[in-house]
Amino acid sequence: MSEAQKLLAVLRQSADPQIVDRIERLIDDAADHELNRINVLAFAAKHHLDEERAIAAFLHAARLGLFEMSWNVLCPGCGGVMDAGTSLRSLKRKEYSCALCAAGYEPTLDEMVEVTFTVSPRVREIAAHNPDKLPMTEYLRQVFWSSGIDLPDNLDEQLEDIMIDAVELPPGDRVILSLQLPPQFVIVFDPVTHAAQFIDVKGEPTRERQNLSLVLSELHTENRTLELHPGPLRLSLENHTKRRTLPAVWLANDALHRLMERRRPFLTAKRLLxxxxxxxxxxxxxxxxxxxxxxxxxxxxxxxxxxxxxxxxxxxxxxxxxxxxxxxxxxxxxxxxxxxxxxxxxxxxxxxxxxxxxxxxxxxxxxxxxxxxxxxxxxxxxxxxxxxxxxxxxxxxxxxxxxxxxxxxxxxxxxxxxxxxxxxxxxxxxxxxxxxxxxxxxxxxxxxxxxxxxxxxxxxxxxxxxxx
Missing domain, CATH: 3.30.70.1230 (Nucleotide cyclase, GGDEF domain)
Incomplete structure (x- = not known):
């Protein structure tokens, strides 16, 4: 009998057997991303289960070591995860800032803190256990955005309408991107460090190459919005962190807003308390x-x-x-x-x-x-x-x-x-x-x-x- 089977047998003694059966199938058959930051309310809705019993089952499962709980501080604007910890004790800051939305928030437990469950490595290894190896799309799906964002299966295709360019930048590396800036509001954003630079692209188009250098660090420094002209841009990016970063040039367009507006209920810290x-x-x-x-x-x-x-x-x-x-x-x-x-x-x-x-x-x-x-x-x-x-x-x-x-x-x-x-x-x-x-x-x-x-x-x- 495997470790997971032993723990599931114990779980059946304290949780609804029907829900435990669904959890077992999830562990055995689900895609990797479905086992990372599980939204219990979405899980219950998908399988027509009682929400309270589903919450209780996942809590018992976490206590046994089948899953790891995560308490994630969310940005109300974009739904991104601004901070994550293993308990509420990690919420020590009086204010959290979202670089993508350029806004600061005082944390409340109603809709700003979600509780999710990720399968334990001792039960099943999934890609998200090593987030620095995830490709851009999966990093955004599994790490940056919260479980309250109902992301589509074809996220790759949707991102093509939002991103002009993107790159994977190892620690200490530097890269130069050559871009054509459209006459739109543009954001250079890295979901790993949450660094952002806003660029208001407007005015007469230019043929002269424009230059911009950005350093990605752990300091989360705020940058003022730059004004550039539509036309060629030479963008220099340097990674001064000790981990891989994923900087990309985003268009702040309707496609991005529609993506972030896809919301669904999630387990809040208030409800869990x-x-x-x-x-x-x-x-x-x-x-x-x-x-x-x-x-x-x-x-x-x-x-x-x-x-x-x-x-x-x-x-x-x-x-x-x-x-x-x-x-x-x-x-x-x-x-x-x-x-x-x-x-x-x-x-x-x-x-x-x-x-x-x-x-x-x-x-x-x-x-x-x-x-x-x-x-x-x-x-x-x-x-x-x-x-x-x-x-x-x-x-x-x-x-x-x-x-x-x-x-x-x-x-x-x-x-x-x-x-x-x-x-x-x-x-x-x-x-x-x-x-x-x-x-x-x-x-x-x-x-x-x-x-x-x-x-x-x-x-x-x-x-x-x-x-x-």
Whole structure:
């Protein structure tokens, strides 16, 4: 039995067998580039698999060593990978710059950090394990562009409409390219060092040879846009790095823009942080204590049991403990099935996160129904659940040696829960007015009622909805 077969046998014990079968076929039969920086959401869509189960399967596979995880910082403009690391701990910079787009970005975990999976060399050797040997087209496909760019199979042909010329330049080498500049905006770009030089080609055509020298280094120096005339150009390129570079002369034309506009969903860092399987498996390996990573939109759900003290007095400690433990088990299952994760429990309360408001609302409705079911089994109203939901920006941090969240959004969600009466769901306007959340509420035949109220410790008046 091979190493891969042994690991897959173990994987079948913890992941969906159907998905493990698909992963096995992927490892055995897929082309090399399909095993590099795998987009799990695209993989699930292609094979009609449940996304959450597919994510869980790849996480278990990574834990076993079948795949290596990569956390890639993306440029929102071109979809290029500006930085990559094996964990979120590698995201130390306050700003990342994309030379191709000439723009700087403060990293957020919503759409700027993707998580991908690459087959381990111990399982199968692929070309991308040695990226400096990849030809230009495959380097762009497998290393430069993110898994969120839906690149065509005929990328070679499409690049012919974008690139005037390209060259492979070994370390320390120098090359001279003789070109004819068209009257268009041109970019000399190297996807390895991310060095770029913008050239605005305009004015009267010239027959005189123009000269330009560029040095490729690891310094990522910014260059001002040059103005040249249409006509001959003698371009000198020097590689001052210790690795091969792939400089090319790109046309900033419609073909390039159409290529970069081909987007598809991908697994974001935010979604992974709100995944229960990930939190259970990697809770101590996510962030450094001093990191504060921004999330522009995350949905928080708080629950608490009303009258839990009276419950312990009424039924006794042992029975109450079993009841509360069963309530936690049910809530955990519902949260995980709605693409969420339980961040922590505080006494009888639960703090959970969801990537979007609709998942939180669906979870809240299911929680209330489940508690009613447990009460009906006992023939008495022992479990009186109060739920509050709010959505907004926050910081991903480490508190008490575990990944947590900090910010006003968290405080507001907790305050909203404290307003709720037994069996009630309270949610802020940003949750209930979300189109997808509205659809969930309408499908349940529910009609939220609005009230304006002040929350303890919060200055502004809030629109709070009760979901009956």
């Amino acid at each position: 709100t995944n229960q399987t990930f939190r259970d498996m990697f809770r101590t390996d996510t962030l450094d204590v001093d990191q504060r990573l921004k999330i522009t939109s995350l949905t928080f759900l708080f629950t608490d049991l009303k009258g839990s003290t009276e419950l312990y007095e009424r039924v006794g400690d042992l029975v109450a403990y079993d009841l509360v433990r069963e309530h936690f088990r049910v809530l955990n299952e519902i949260v995980a099935s709605e693409a969420g994760a339980v961040v922590k429990t505080i006494g009888d309360a639960v703090m959970a996160t969801f990537p979007t408001p609709d998942h939180a609302v669906s979870a809240a409705i299911r929680m209330r129904h489940a508690m009613r079911g447990l009460n009906e089994q006992r023939g008495r109203e022992d479990l009186l659940l109060k739920i509050g939901i709010h959505e907004g920006p926050c910081l991903a941090v480490v508190l008490n040696e575990r990944q947590d969240y900090f910010g006003q959004t968290v405080n507001i969600a907790s305050r909203v829960q404290s307003l709720a009466a037994s069996h009630s769901i309270y949610a802020t306007g940003s949750v209930v007015e979300n189109p997808e959340a509205q659809e969930v509420i309408e499908l349940q035949g529910l009609h939220p009622t609005l009230q304006k109220t002040l929350l303890r410790g919060i200055n502004n008046e809030f629109s709070i909805y009760e979901i009956p």
